[in-house]
Amino acid sequence: MAGIQKAKSEETQRRVLEAAVKAVERGGFEALQIRRIAADAGYSVGSVYKHYADQDALVTAVDTVTLARIKTAMAQAVEGVSDPLEQLKALARAYLAFAQEHRNLWQTLFALKMAEGAPTPDIHVQELVDLLGFIAEPLRQLEDGLDAEALAARTRTCFAALHGLVAISLEDRFVGLTTETLDSEMMFLVERLAGR
């Protein structure tokens, strides 16, 4: 008869997180309201706090889901692609596509975590390292003269540049480019970064 408590606890945590992800997907960062999520998940506000210390913890949990999804998308992007330059192009397109298709999740992931004094959870750091790993491998093949440290720095630079292009492309403030222009600019950036 034992095990009911554990199962209930896990289900509650899972359903709360599901409701939180859906809330962010629908309404962005601001839609992550405890009362709303508790109601959507079918619990009271108190139950949410039993599993997540505060709103930040819930955002962090949503971000963890987002990172996992990005990782999956990146892994699929390079699947079966052997040419390093083509790998980088595929990764760039996958990253842009994810941001466009999951705009609210992506924006929440990069919406100033910096303001908080809390350190980044280990799981996030690991996921980010994995993401950078996708870029590091083709880069290593293209720039064979780099030592490990330089490669790590170069990898981050390449990711950051692509990230910036994606971030700016999602902003309304900058006059929008056509989809074709954005893609060609992105490919230009990848080629220049790859030294081609």
Next chain:
Amino acid sequence: MAGIQKAKSEETQRRVLEAAVKAVERGGFEALQIRRIAADAGYSVGSVYKHYADQDALVTAVDTVTLARIKTAMAQAVEGVSDPLEQLKALARAYLAFAQEHRNLWQTLFALKMAEGAPTPDIHVQELVDLLGFIAEPLRQLEDGLDAEALAARTRTCFAALHGLVAISLEDRFVGLTTETLDSEMMFLVERLAGR
């Protein structure tokens, strides 16, 4: 005897904005609280709302100040520099320096305005066009084969790439690079973007 009302109104608006800028500088986006700002400026909350429709309007006003400061920094950066590649490098360094020295203002400027349905104010669009203009001019000299439209797209791409590097460098999530490495990576990026 006339003119007192106008002077008072303008002073109130100015002092409220000054308090708002200082609040953001000190505590970031989250420090922009109406009560706190009203008290700092020496007015009641109602007076703040006489000059700014809501919190968003006040953030927008702060962002306008930030954009003007960035524009000034960029203008100073290229002053007396004639070589186009050196101009781009100076602009990149100035942009990074501003973000580092005015981290909270910079972050607030790029903290998801996207969530709001409100359109970007004209003054912001104009300032952003001016900022891109600083980059467009040296780019035009370096890539003489581009037509106006392609140059505009390329300019945005270069800005976005630099912006991404700056944004990621300010994040704690990514293991920090030394100042020297960051600068050398930034120069690498500029040179590659410039086709050198």
Next chain:
DNA sequence: TCAAATAGTGAACATTGTTCATTTTTTGAC
């Protein structure tokens, strides 16, 4: 001098994150 217009006030309200005393359910020993 005075009535209208403007500037300024702050109490009151609505929303939302958070806490905690209480109730309901589960567990394991007897």
Next chain:
DNA sequence: GTCAAAAAATGAACAATGTTCACTATTTGA
């Protein structure tokens, strides 16, 4: 099966904050 302790769940209450608005104080122009 009984029951006391532990865990899960509840929701009222509190605190912080954005926003409104009826009211007061000041300025204006005739």
